[in-house]
Amino acid sequence: MTGINKWVNHLTKNHVSIFPLLVFRIIFGIMMFFSTLRFALKGWIYDLYEVPSFFFTYYGFDWISPLPSPYMYVVFSILLISCIFITFGLFYKFNTIVFFSLFTYIELIDKTNYLNHYYFISLISLLLIFLPANRNFSLDTYFGICKRKNTVSAWQINIVKLQIGIVYFFAGISKLNYHWLIEAQPLINWLKHQSDFPIIGKLLLYDFTAYIFSWVGAIFDILIFFLLISRRWRVIGYCIAFVFHIMTAVMFPIGVFPYVMIASTLIFFNDNFHKKIIDFISKYSLLKKSQFNIEEQNYTSSNSNILKVFLIGFFTVQFFLPMRFILYPGKLFWTEQGYRFSWRVMLIEKAGYSQFYIHEPKMDRKMLIQNRDYLTPQQEKMMSTQPDMILQYAHYLSDTFKDSTIIESNGEIIKMGDNPKITADITVSLFNKGSRKFIDPKQNLSESKRGFTNKEWILDYEN
Amino acid sequence: MLLGVCLVGIFTKIMSLRLFKVLFIISSVLIIQSCKKSGCTDPQALNYNVDAEKEDNSCLYEDYDKLSLLTNLADNYIIPSMDAYKSKVANLNIHVDSFIENPSISNLTLLRTNWEDALLNWQDIGFLDFGPSEYILLRKQTNTFPIDTTELNNSISIADWNLEYASSYDSKGLQALDYLLFKPGHTDNQLITYFQNNINAKNYLKALAEDLNQNINYVTDQWATYREDFINDFEVTQSNFSTNSQGSSISNIINALCLHYEFYVRRGKVGLPLGVFNGFSQLELPGLVECYYSGKSTQNLVRSVTSLRKYVNGSSYLNNDNGIGLDDYMDFVTAEQNTQQLSRVIDNQFLAIFEELNGINGPLSEEIINNKSQVSQTYQELQQLVPYIKVDMTSALGVLITYQDNDGD
Numbered sequence: 001m002t003g004i005n006k007w008v009n010h011l012t013k014n015h016v017s018i019f020p021l022l023v024f025r026i027i028f029g030i031m032m033f034f035s036t037l038r039f040a041l042k043g044w045i046y047d048l049y050e051v052p053s054f055f056f057t058y059y060g061f062d063w064i065s066p067l068p069s070p071y072m073y074v075v076f077s078i079l080l081i082s083c084i085f086i087t088f089g090l091f092y093k094f095n096t097i098v099f100f101s102l103f104t105y106i107e108l109i110d111k112t113n114y115l116n117h118y119y120f121i122s123l124i125s126l127l128l129i130f131l132p133a134n135r136n137f138s139l140d141t142y143f144g145i146c147k148r149k150n151t152v153s154a155w156q157i158n159i160v161k162l163q164i165g166i167v168y169f170f171a172g173i174s175k176l177n178y179h180w181l182i183e184a185q186p187l188i189n190w191l192k193h194q195s196d197f198p199i200i201g202k203l204l205l206y207d208f209t210a211y212i213f214s215w216v217g218a219i220f221d222i223l224i225f226f227l228l229i230s231r232r233w234r235v236i237g238y239c240i241a242f243v244f245h246i247m248t249a250v251m252f253p254i255g256v257f258p259y260v261m262i263a264s265t266l267i268f269f270n271d272n273f274h275k276k277i278i279d280f281i282s283k284y285s286l287l288k289k290s291q292f293n294i295e296e297q298n299y300t301s302s303n304s305n306i307l308k309v310f311l312i313g314f315f316t317v318q319f320f321l322p323m324r325f326i327l328y329p330g331k332l333f334w335t336e337q338g339y340r341f342s343w344r345v346m347l348i349e350k351a352g353y354s355q356f357y358i359h360e361p362k363m364d365r366k367m368l369i370q371n372r373d374y375l376t377p378q379q380e381k382m383m384s385t386q387p388d389m390i391l392q393y394a395h396y397l398s399d400t401f402k403d404s405t406i407i408e409s410n411g412e413i414i415k416m417g418d419n420p421k422i423t424a425d426i427t428v429s430l431f432n433k434g435s436r437k438f439i440d441p442k443q444n445l446s447e448s449k450r451g452f453t454n455k456e457w458i459l460d461y462e463n
Numbered sequence: 464m465l466l467g468v469c470l471v472g473i474f475t476k477i478m479s480l481r482l483f484k485v486l487f488i489i490s491s492v493l494i495i496q497s498c499k500k501s502g503c504t505d506p507q508a509l510n511y512n513v514d515a516e517k518e519d520n521s522c523l524y525e526d527y528d529k530l531s532l533l534t535n536l537a538d539n540y541i542i543p544s545m546d547a548y549k550s551k552v553a554n555l556n557i558h559v560d561s562f563i564e565n566p567s568i569s570n571l572t573l574l575r576t577n578w579e580d581a582l583l584n585w586q587d588i589g590f591l592d593f594g595p596s597e598y599i600l601l602r603k604q605t606n607t608f609p610i611d612t613t614e615l616n617n618s619i620s621i622a623d624w625n626l627e628y629a630s631s632y633d634s635k636g637l638q639a640l641d642y643l644l645f646k647p648g649h650t651d652n653q654l655i656t657y658f659q660n661n662i663n664a665k666n667y668l669k670a671l672a673e674d675l676n677q678n679i680n681y682v683t684d685q686w687a688t689y690r691e692d693f694i695n696d697f698e699v700t701q702s703n704f705s706t707n708s709q710g711s712s713i714s715n716i717i718n719a720l721c722l723h724y725e726f727y728v729r730r731g732k733v734g735l736p737l738g739v740f741n742g743f744s745q746l747e748l749p750g751l752v753e754c755y756y757s758g759k760s761t762q763n764l765v766r767s768v769t770s771l772r773k774y775v776n777g778s779s780y781l782n783n784d785n786g787i788g789l790d791d792y793m794d795f796v797t798a799e800q801n802t803q804q805l806s807r808v809i810d811n812q813f814l815a816i817f818e819e820l821n822g823i824n825g826p827l828s829e830e831i832i833n834n835k836s837q838v839s840q841t842y843q844e845l846q847q848l849v850p851y852i853k854v855d856m857t858s859a860l861g862v863l864i865t866y867q868d869n870d871g872d
Contacts, residue, residue, distance in 0.1 A: 192796045193713075193861035351858035353850040365743040408744040427850045432859045434800035434808075435850045 012155040018136050019274035020157050020267050022089075025133035026281070027263045028124070029087030032099070035256045036080050045072050048113055052376050054396050055110040056389050059450055064108045075102055086128075089138020091145070093129065100125040111389065112382045116345050117257040120167055123318075124264075127163060130307060131156050137278055159311065160267055165225035166315070167261075170322045170343040172221030177347075179333065180218065184210040185431045186349035187217075194251055220244055228268040241265055252346065328454055333430060334461040336386050337454065352384030352428040352438060356394065358401055359421035359444075360414055366423070367406075369397060385428050387439065387455050394422040394445030422446045430461070533694040533712050535777055535786040542686060543780040544587045544770070549679045551581040552672075559672040563665045566658045568651055575644050579759060581675070582606075582637045586767035590723035590774065593715035594693065595685030600632075602727070604678050608638040608753050615639060615667075622663045626674045638753070639671055645756035716789070717862045721853045724771060729845045732764050737831050737842055747835070749828035758826030765820050768845075772813040775852075789856070798859030800851065805859060809851050816844045 039045070049066040057064055066072055079102045085095040104122045107113070134140040135149040179185040188210035203209050220240065227237025245258035266273075325338030332339060333348050357366040371380045375393070383389040398420050406414045421444045427435040436459075443457035558574040585606055592602045615634040618624040626635050643664070646654055658664055696712045734740055736751040752760045773780070777788020790806035798805035819841040823830050831838045 189796055189859065190861060349858060351854045353854045360743050363743075365745070367743045368740055370740070406742060408742045408746070409748070410744050410746050412744055414743055427854060429850075429854050429858055432796075432798050432805075432855065434803075434805070435854045436801065 010154065011158055012153060014154040015151040016154045016157060017271035017275070018132070018149055018152045019271050019278055020269070021131060021133045021152060021160075022137045023274045023277050024160060024264070024267045025089060025092075025128070025138075026087055027266065028128065029083050029085075031256075031260055031263055032103075032121070033080060033083035033087065035260070036076060036083060038256065040073075040076050040080075045076055047376070049106075049109060052110070052379060054374055054379075054393075056112050056379065056383070056392050058108055058111055059388070059452070061108050064105065066109050075106065078102060079106075089134035089140050090143075092134030092138065092140050096125060096129045100129060110379075111340070112376075112379045114340055115255075115257070116167075116343055117255075117260055119341055120163075121260070123163060124160070126314075127159055130311075131160070137282070157267065159315075161225075161229065162315065164261075164264055164267070165229075166318055167343050168221050168224050171345055172218055172223075174322065174342060174344045174347060175214070175218035175221060179431060180214050180347065183431070184214045186347070187213050189349060189432055190252070217244075228265060231270075234268060238265060238268070248346075254346070257345075330458065331461045334428075335455070335458050336388075337458075348430065349432060350385045350428060350430050351381075351435075352426060353435065354380070354384040354390070354424055354426040356397060356422060356424045358397060358416075359423065361417040361420065374400075384426060385438075387458050388450070390424060390426065390439065391445055391448055391450055391455070394424065394448075395450070398422050398446035419446055436461075529696070529713065529792075530694060532777070532787045532789075532792055533696070535788070536716070536774070537690050537694055539779040539781075539784075539786055540774055540777070541588075541591055542683075542690065544584075545591070545679065545683050545686065547780070548581065548584040548588050549683050551577070551584045552675050552679050555581045556672045556676050559668055562658070563669060566655045568655065571644070571651060571655060575757075578637070578640050578644060579757075582641075582754070582759070582763060583766050585637060586763055587770040587780070589727065589767060590720050590771060592723060593719040594689050595682045597719070598685075599678060599681060600629075601678055601682055602723070603629075603632050605636045605675060606638060606753075607633050607636055608641075608731075609751055609755065610634060610638045610642050612642055615642065619661070619663045619667050622666070624667065624670065626670055635671055635674060637675065640668075641754050641756050641759075643668060643671075645758075647756055713792075713860060714862045717857055717860060720771070720774070721857065725849050725853060728764070728767055728771070729842070729849060732760070732767070733827070733838065733842050733845060736827060737835075737838055739842060747831045749831055752827045752831075754826075755828055758828065760827040761820075761823050761825070761830070764827065765817075768813065768816055768820070772810070775809065775813075789860070793856060793859055796859055796861075798855065800855055805851070805855050809848070809856065812844070812848045812851055816841065816848065819844050 049072045050069050055065060067075060079099065082095040082099040082102070085091055086099060100122065103118075103125060107118045107122060132149060132152055135146060135152070140146050141148045175181070184207065188207055191204040191210050191213065194204045224237055224241055227233040227240070230237075242262055245262050248254060249258035322342035322344075325332045325342070328335060328337040330337070333350070354371065356369040356371065358369060359366045374396070375383065383393050401416045401420045403418055404416045406416065408414065423441055423443060424439060424445060425441050426438040428438040429435040439459060440457040445457075448455070448457065555574075555577045558570070558577045562570040562574045588596075589602055589606065596602070611633045614631075618631075618634060624631060624634075644654075646657065649657060658668070693712050730740065732753055736748050738745040738747045741748060749755070753763055754760045773783070775789050777786040777791060778784065779786060790810065793806045793809075794804060800808040819837065822837040823834065823841060825833075827838065
């Protein structure tokens with residue numbers, strides 16, 4: 001056996017303790033329960049899925065739409081219940097499938113609400129379906145629904161670590177750009193509003209601090225995975241991550257993401273650490289972990305070839321998705337083509353202002369659209385800076401007015417035809433350098449096709 | 464008790480894991496540091512905090528800092544401007560009383576002048592619709608237009624009204640006075656006769672003035688205590704440090720300013736009557752102007768833009784002395800608009816608006832018909848200011864729509 005083979009075996013086929021996976025399952029379940037509950041208690045189910053009359057679906061997923069009231073509440077309730085079942089490891093496989101499907105369904109409804117950490121949770125929950133995180137210290141084993149295991153194949157824990165590693169690593173890589181490193185944007189601007197921050201508030205007013213934060217942030221993201229997998233640096237790495245995430249949590253309104261990462265990265269610790277946690281929980285619960293002495297011999301893992309192919313594909317796609325922006329011309333931060341699903345977190349400061357016009361088929365007259373009539377403030381804000389959403393909104397307007405008859409205040413009757421022309425005046429400011437024209441105001445947006453091809457009507461940033 | 468013991472037990476258990484020990488120490492330090500009454504302990508500093516026990520290096524000595532910005536806005540613009548409006552409304556009430564007592568030409572003239580003054584002063588505070596003003600919907604209660612004259616006349620004829628109902632908002636306020644004091648189809652003498660013979664109209668007039676008085680008194684009373692919260696950014700420092708997030712003073716100021724300018728100045732005072740929002744035909748709708756009956760629309764438009772500029776620049780309300788304003792804040796964060804200072808660009812845009820406003824002399828309701836190109840150009844310049852304040856300024860000052868999480872992308 002060559003060295004590489006040995007190493008690969010060590011990382012995949014080796015039998016390792018199941019404890020890290022058990023702790024991960026419990027933490028994941030609890031975290032998802034509370035973050036879903038928080039979402040519901042903030043009234044966002046109503047705000048995001050019942051108030052809007054139009055939803056920005058993902059290309060290829062246009063068939064996804066929110067359920068009519070009150071069924072979105074039912075969806076969230078099932079999601080909450082599945083979190084509890086996952087925590088206790090009861091009907092684990094079924095509940096992870098339910099969780100993954102519902103969570104992903106909710107996120108696919110409207111890209112206005114896209115957040116990298118939702119994407120992360122979707123990916124993790126998909127992985128969890130295939131991991132035996134219920135095979136010990138769970139109600140499934142307690143009731144004898146499935147057999148107890150003390151060990152799992154190393155890959156079953158390592159893919160979770162890999163998934164977390166990818167998030168950090170690509171988040172770090174995406175920071176290696178001119179604006180982040182040389183201009184310290186957008187932190188140089190954001191930190192200046194943080195002068196009330198305890199202890200270091202005053203320091204945040206200096207440009208120098210923004211540079212330190214930017215560079216340290218980039219280095220942290222790139223290196224943290226390697227610190228966490230090294231036995232020697234793990235505790236230090238984790239403490240750095242802890243401080244880093246807590247700071248971002250108090251400085252910026254980024255919700256639960258920092259806490260999700262703080263809790264998830266516990267999986268990098270060794271078996272003993274997780275064993276202590278399980279010991280600790282088992283003192284206060286019905287569940288008893290099995291003893292180590294029932295070591296299974298001839299343990300055959302069920303990693304079929306299909307699963308293998310699926311997982312290799314799963315990670316390969318994740319390696320290429322963040323890189324797809326290279327295929328588009330123009331400045332990534334300006335066009336945002338190939339921006340999502342790439343772990344680009346807190347990288348840009350962008351704001352836009354859009355005015356849409358619908359044109360009369362016969363005469364050269366146009367009517368100003370009141371975006372407020374069709375979009376929520378949040379939707380309008382997100383749409384104004386993202387070309388694919390601009391196009392979707394234009395198509396929606398075109399469809400809304402299609403074949404309609406408009407009676408003007410002077411009694412004039414206007415027939416809109418089957419594909420009304422839509423144009424838009426949009427100005428966008430990137431990194432507070434001033435608002436500039438974003439798209440070609442003459443472009444008839446109702447004639448541009450949606451899709452992954454380059455949107456030529458986005459004006460050059462330098463223009 | 465039992466619960467307490469349990470918790471302590473669990474706590475010691477958790478602490479037996481070394482990692483959690485380290486984490487506990489780290490978080491305790493963070494929490495203790497932020498809980499202790501900390502602040503600037505240097506009496507020389509601008510933000511010297513008498514209650515502070517612990518120096519947190521937050522002392523500020525430069526020209527700009529948030530506290531002096533908010534203090535300047537509150538003490539030199541907001542409070543004096545509200546007081547000025549309040550005294551105008553008080554005068555208005557006095558003259559309403561004497562007019563009701565003795566409806567004569569001279570009393571009518573005096574009443575009109577006082578109404579005009581009150582309305583002009585209202586333009587100075589219209590964009591301060593946050594805090595106490597927002598709470599009672601001061602703008603809606605004070606200056607909604609156009610007035611529903613049918614509703615208004617109906618109320619008078621059947622002597623039944625309750626100005627506290629939201630349904631009465633479009634038949635009350637300064638614009639209802641615009642209608643009653645400049646009733647169309649009435650000469651001054653006819654108007655006097657109308658009031659002499661109509662006790663309900665007199666009472667309604669009285670009720671309108673009292674309602675205005677009551678509202679502004681509520682707001683100024685509230686500001687006496689709200690001022691402290693406002694300059695110390697009370698709500699936010701309680702919860703987190705994202706200082707310009709929703710609910711913070713800066714966010715309130717900017718949101719109220721942008722909303723008022725975009726919807727009630729640009730759109731309400733000019734765009735709607737001009738027909739910009741009127742479908743394809745863009746037909747003018749002169750009936751929608753402010754002060755349609757008295758024809759005082761232009762001077763009020765000029766006044767509102769003038770006070771907006773004053774406010775953005777942090778000028779003193781009473782003597783125009785330049786203080787720390789939003790312009791200084793923009794400079795402080797080096798906000799730019801295509802290599803020019805954003806504060807300069809915005810101020811120049813105000814000047815461009817005044818330039819065009821100079822070309823409008825008569826009432827807007829007439830000018831949008833007879834002098835349409837001039838009004839259109841004015842509208843263009845008003846429109847141009849929207850992205851400067853709504854996109855550039857808002858984003859430079861870190862004001863976010865934070866009713867929802869975002870991770871900056």
